[in-house]
Amino acid sequence: MEQSQIERTKRHYDLHANEVIPRKHALIKRSQSQTIQLKRFHNEVKRSLIESFATRADHVLDLGCGRGGDLNKWFDAKIANVVGVDLSQKEIQEAIKRLHELRSKARGGVIRNRLVDTFNARFLQSDSLGISSPILFASNRHQFDAVTCMFALHYFFGTEHSLRNLLTTVSANLKVGGYFFGVCPDGRRVNDLLKKHNGTFTGLVFSCHIKNEDLPSLQFVSMEKDSRFGMTYTFALKDTASDVTGEVEDSDGSIEFMVFEDLLIEMAAEVDLVPVLEYDRLAFGKLLSLEATKYGLFKHFIPVYDNVEELETVSKLNCAFTFVKVDPNNQSDRHTMGKRQLGYEEHEFRGEVNDTA
Numbered sequence: 001m002e003q004s005q006i007e008r009t010k011r012h013y014d015l016h017a018n019e020v021i022p023r024k025h026a027l028i029k030r031s032q033s034q035t036i037q038l039k040r041f042h043n044e045v046k047r048s049l050i051e052s053f054a055t056r057a058d059h060v061l062d063l064g065c066g067r068g069g070d071l072n073k074w075f076d077a078k079i080a081n082v083v084g085v086d087l088s089q090k091e092i093q094e095a096i097k098r099l100h101e102l103r104s105k106a107r108g109g110v111i112r113n114r115l116v117d118t119f120n121a122r123f124l125q126s127d128s129l130g131i132s133s134p135i136l137f138a139s140n141r142h143q144f145d146a147v148t149c150m151f152a153l154h155y156f157f158g159t160e161h162s163l164r165n166l167l168t169t170v171s172a173n174l175k176v177g178g179y180f181f182g183v184c185p186d187g188r189r190v191n192d193l194l195k196k197h198n199g200t201f202t203g204l205v206f207s208c209h210i211k212n213e214d215l216p217s218l219q220f221v222s223m224e225k226d227s228r229f230g231m232t233y234t235f236a237l238k239d240t241a242s243d244v245t246g247e248v249e250d251s252d253g254s255i256e257f258m259v260f261e262d263l264l265i266e267m268a269a270e271v272d273l274v275p276v277l278e279y280d281r282l283a284f285g286k287l288l289s290l291e292a293t294k295y296g297l298f299k300h301f302i303p304v305y306d307n308v309e310e311l312e313t314v315s316k317l318n319c320a321f322t323f324v325k326v327d328p329n330n331q332s333d334r335h336t337m338g339k340r341q342l343g344y345e346e347h348e349f350r351g352e353v354n355d356t357a
């Protein structure tokens with residue numbers, strides 16, 4: 001990942017944190033927001049993932065934790081220790097503030113929530129994710145039971161190095177048998193949307209633009225591995241972290257990179273991370289599409305919102321992903337598993353993907 005990209009993303013999220021308004025006002029604003037349904041749905045997906053793959057975990061690492069929007073989910077899932085890491089110092093400060101609020105609420109409630117005495121969260125600012133590899137976040141030599149990356153993986157698809165460094169860090173911190181999971185936009189769907197709209201989409205609630213120099217890649221003329229890193233677009237969704245206004249160079253929104261499922265599977269296999277293909281239908285049947293797909297890793301969001309069709313379009317760009325870490329010594333077939341998923345001759349996306357709403 002280039003330093004300039006790191007600096008740009010950091011500025012973006014520092015500015016976002018500056019827009020923080022008092023909690024009471026934030027809740028009123030939120031309830032009036034056009035995107036409230038979408039936020040609820042996305043939170044429900046994250047909650048279900050945390051409950052399915054990290055409930056009662058001793059140690060969880062969250063990469064790109066932002067302002068601690070998942071604090072309540074971790075607490076409710078009875079996770080004992082969470083380490084949250086983010087690039088933005090300002091988002092980290094906000095997360096720490098929210099942690100204090102959660103603690104005093106849990107202590108001061110009518111029925112004191114005893115979990116508060118055992119719940120422990122630490123938030124760290126780091127410029128090194130995707131740059132250094134690996135970074136160990138465990139304090140006293142334990143490994144993590146789960147590592148999460150919620151709506152942040154796309155920042156690491158700038159270069160092959162950046163993704164490899166991130167995945168090496170994930171694996172170095174994760175126990176064998178532990179899960180690496182999260183949510184992210186599916187690059188193929190972003191690409192389809194942009195292709196359909198000639199590289200630029202401006203709607204009522206969100207906008208998405210390909211960065212000028214990348215227009216030819218919309219055709220996927222060259223699908224070599226290298227050329228699918230750094231496919232840049234700007235994205236802004238009303239009333240969310242991506243929608244930062246003000247005098248910033250990237251006032252079009254957040255600058256992001258397309259995430260490709262097959263590349264992710266292939267590079268994760270190098271560090272002993274293998275896709276989880278089956279999800280619990282009871283927990284996810286109303287949230288994610290669980291149909292068998294080409295690679296099987298990405299489970300796309302299937303939201304139903306009232307009135308605003310565009311909200312469904314933007315929501316359906318996203319998917320959940322989960323890997324399990326296998327033992328490099330005992331699982332001699334781990335690479336085969338990854339390769340079987342990929343089907344080597346299928347590296348090119350030849351056809352259109354028509355399932356983007």
Ligand SMILES: C[S@@+](CC[C@H](N)C(=O)[O-])C[C@H]1O[C@@H](n2cnc3c(N)ncnc32)[C@H](O)[C@@H]1O
Pocket residue numbers: 006009010013063064065066067069070085086087088091126127128129130149150151152155241242
């Ligand atoms: C869309 S926010 C998601 C925040 C949170 N995970 C959530 O789901 O609400 C993306 C976050 O990724 C962080 N991020 C982007 N690039 C990063 C990097 N290289 N290292 C650490 N954090 C990064 C941003 O600062 C931002 O807080």
